Structures are given as C-alpha cells and as structure tokens.
Amino acid sequence: MYTARNYVVAASPEEAWELNQKKANAILGGGCWLRLGRRRYDTLIDLSGLSLDEIRLEGDTISLGAMVTLRQVETSPLLRESFGDYFSRCTRHIVGVQFRNCATVGGSVAARFGFSDPVTALLPLGCQVELVKAGRIPLEQYAAMPYDRDVLTHIHIPLPKYGRPVYESVRNTQTDLPVLTCAVAREENGLAAALGGRSGRPSLLRGADRDGLVEQAMKLSYVDNLRAGADYRRHLAKVLLNRACAQLEGGEQL
Ligand SMILES: Cc1cc2nc3c(=O)[nH]c(=O)nc-3n(C[C@H](O)[C@H](O)[C@H](O)COP(=O)(O)OP(=O)(O)OC[C@H]3O[C@@H](n4cnc5c(N)ncnc54)[C@H](O)[C@@H]3O)c2cc1C
Incomplete structure (x- = not known):
C-alpha cells in the first residue's frame, strides 16, 4: 500500500496539472491500481471536486x-x-x-x-x-x-454512425485479467479493430474486411506468460476477430 504526506482536492484542472508536474506527486483516480504499489508520494491529487464524474x-x-x-x-x-x-x-x-x-x-x-x-x-x-x-x-x-x-x-x-461495435474477451476465470481482448467497429471505409492482452499496449488495426483484419492480427507479436502462450493468443485473436465480425455482419453468434 502507498503512503502520502499530503492530499489535495484540486480546485481546477490547471492546479491539478501544476501539482502533477512534480515526480513525487500523483493523480488519484479510484486508487485501485495505485494501492497495489508501495510508493511514498509527496502529494496525492484528487480530481473529485472538478465535476468529472458525469x-x-x-x-x-x-x-x-x-x-x-x-x-x-x-x-x-x-x-x-x-x-x-x-x-x-x-x-x-x-x-x-x-x-x-x-x-x-x-x-x-x-x-x-x-x-x-x-x-x-x-x-x-x-x-x-x-x-x-x-x-x-x-x-x-x-x-x-x-x-x-x-x-x-x-x-x-x-456516436456510432455505421452500426453498433462488438466487444469480445477471453479470461481463464471469470474475474481474472483477460488473456485477450478484442473490439471491432465499422468505419466509413471498412473496419477498425483493437486487440489487447497481446504484448505492449492495445493496438488499432484497420482493414477493408474481416480477412484484412485477421491477416494483420496474425503478423502482430503475442506474449507468453502465466495466463497463456503466444501461439494460443494468436489463435484467439483470429477466433475473436471472426466472432466479432460475424456479429457485425448479421447478428451471427459463433
Ligand atoms: C486486482 C485488479 C484487477 C484488474 N483487472 C482488470 C481487468 O480485468 N481489466 C481491465 O481492463 N482492468 C483491470 N484492472 C485495472 C482497473 O480496471 C483500473 O484500470 C485501474 O485500477 C486504474 O483505475 P483507478 O481509477 O483505480 O486509477 P488509480 O489507481 O487511481 O491510478 C492509476 C494510474 O493512473 C494515474 N491517473 C489516474 N487518473 C488520472 C488522470 N485523470 N489523468 C492522468 N493520470 C491519471 C494515476 O496517477 C496512476 O498512475 C485491474 C486492477 C486491479 C487492481
């Protein structure tokens, strides 16, 4: 659990920014991730007075x-x-x-x-x-x-202009971190998709159709860790993209 010497409810976004320029300080969101660490902060900056909860x-x-x-x-x-x-x-x-x-x-x-x-x-x-x-x-x-x-x-x-997007994820157990996450939306000239849980930050792919997305996804790198191997994640990427695209194309549930 972290500790902090000071706690400030920022009076304006600018004040929050000023305070956050000091490396020893941090913005406090819900604190759920911060509390896993053991850092000693100088000042925690609370944004809850800025009507940002709407x-x-x-x-x-x-x-x-x-x-x-x-x-x-x-x-x-x-x-x-x-x-x-x-x-x-x-x-x-x-x-x-x-x-x-x-x-x-x-x-x-x-x-x-x-x-x-x-x-x-x-x-x-x-x-x-x-x-x-x-x-x-x-x-x-x-x-x-x-x-x-x-x-x-x-x-x-x-607001979505070309129909509702589709979200898919796979977890080993219900509330665990995801092994792979996948979202697909229609755009003016094709499809946009994001894959997370892969390796590094979630990445955005664009393609004319489902095959174009899958082809790109197969070329990405995937991490091996305690939740899943890289080959399994790559396989899941194909499955989830196909599943999401099928739903976009006509409500088909794979
Ligand atoms: C046990 C556990 C399981 C989780 N499982 C999942 C999961 O399955 N899927 C998933 O997507 N996420 C998961 N998360 C992540 C979680 O959903 C939140 O993303 C995470 O807790 C951060 O949100 P927070 O409000 O608690 O941020 P905090 O812990 O308050 O802050 C997180 C970081 O963001 C900075 N920060 C906060 N707000 C701002 C802001 N407005 N501007 C700039 N910087 C800011 C903080 O300074 C800090 O560095 C999990 C987290 C935990 C602890």
Missing part, C-alpha cells in the same frame, strides 16, 4: 469525465441507448461490482495497461481524449505515447 451527450458525442467509474460506464442508460451492451461487455468482468464502483475510466485510460478492456473498447470508436495541457488528441495517438505528466479530464466518444 456522462453527458454533447451533440453527436458522448463525453465521459475522467472520474466516471467503470460501474457508471457499465450501467449508463445513455451509453446503452447508442451502443447496446458494448460498454457493459467490456467492463462487467473487471473484478467485481464494488471494485468497478471505485476504479475510474480516467485511471484506466491514463494507465494504458496492455490488458485494458476499456482502452481496447474505446480504440476503434474514433475517440478523443482531453488533456489539460495537450488539449484534445485522438485516443489512438494517446494510447501509443510515452507516459508524461499531463492530466486526463475527458474521453469523447462519437
């Missing part, structure tokens, strides 16, 4: 504040109306309800874990992230960037 419709975009919990994402009527069960499918296996009531979407996206269900789900949707200093940038860019000390305030999700 899911809002803004024109043709749904905006998630960084302090929105994974449980809010899972149960939001607004997200369900436009995306069906997509966001519930990408969050409901993450540990348990009490955990998801605490862990935030901002902490999940800022951490950019390779196994991240939310990052995998958000990547093929053409989302943008909003950062205090860098402003709005594509999630695709943010997901590949080295870590810096900017503060994430929002994630902006465009």
